[in-house]
Amino acid sequence: MMIKVSNVSKSYKHKQALKNVSFTIEGPKIIGFLGHNGAGKTTFLNLLAGLIVPSNGSVCVNGENVFNAPSILRDICFVAESGNFQEEMTIAQSLKANSFFYPKWDENLALELLQVFALNPKDKVRSLSKGMVSALGIITGFASNAAITIFDEPYIGLDVAGRNTFYDLLIEQQSDNPRLFILSTHLIDEASALFEEILILYEGQLLLQKTADEWHQHIVAVKGGALDVEQATAGLEVIYQHSFMQEMTAVVYANGRTIEGNNITRESVSLQDMLVYLSKQQKARVIV
Structure with a gap:
């Protein structure tokens, strides 16, 4: 998969979140997508997921603009920092709903990871702790088998053991089923060894893009x-x-x-x- 970002800007009423950003990334690869709070990371990830439209420029996957492109969006799984699931649904219902959207959904992997993270499929999302909701997001991201899988601060509320489980799963999945993983996190010391390429946004602009070897x-x-x-x-x-x-x-x-x-x-x-x-x-x- 190839993501090509061309002169992308995004403005809100009182703020310009992205300023003429351009870059290209190709997978399979694990990308570290980094920046301070307010740098524009989440805005860009929402653009890539087709959830919002840029004010200027384009975000294309394999040459096709992602906005209003269902065939492309089915190859993109965006696990946001929050708000991924309906609170009145059970875990099992949430996973079932996602299985209809992602054509390469791996049901066996989803069931296996429910056991890894000790989640009860009958529990409602509203009853889950923050760490449990994060685990459900991680399960969704991996089980989607989406060619572009995005994790935006995926382990809020998880303890060190839970985060290490995520890192191990990320390495395992990239070995068994290579794809383009994009990981945005503030726990950089923990995750940096995973990154094959690094992009840093600063005040809405691309500050640098380097491979881990070049850094x-x-x-x-x-x-x-x-x-x-x-x-x-x-x-x-x-x-x-x-x-x-x-x-x-x-x-x-x-x-x-x-x-x-x-x-x-x-x-x-x-x-x-x-x-x-x-x-x-x-x-x-x-x-x-």
Whole structure:
């Protein structure tokens, strides 16, 4: 499957959520779709799922626009952060309803995962805890067998064991039934090892798109005295810069370039730290 996003913008009454976003991703692959709160992630995922229409631009899957395209949407399963199920329905009824929509639905897998997450098919959705509702969403995503399966913060309320079960299932499913998984999460340290490709949105724009292998070659933290760091990073785009006492830290796009200089150190930047830097940068702009 190939997703092609072309010059997509989305505006609401008082806010522009996405600003001229363009990128292409292809599967099968596990994609980390990341960004701080309000970066535009959920808006884009709703666009990809055909639930809303862009103000400008297009979102296409295999060359066909996803909006009002039932044949394409049956290949896209979007497990949102909340609101996936009717509260008056039972677990069994919820899964049955989804089985009618997704033509490749795996009933045996759904039944197996009900046991894995210890869910009673007769229980109503309204009686479930947040973690149990998350587990039901995870079951739906995997059992859909949709070629594009999207998980937006899929494990709210799940404990560490439940989250690890999700990660194990994700690896297992990608091995047994490869597809394009898109995972949006704030628990980046836990999930980062799963990502084969990373996209980061920042203030409604695509900040970067890199494979996991490219990440450490392109994003580097340079530390040292202010003058030494400025000289070493001259000509490079600075993502985040901070000074404490006599030391400056500059996170930059190295773009594969070897950064040289006197009295400096170079360190790799984790995905989690990258999101923290971006969040700090956003807060600094608000304060100003």
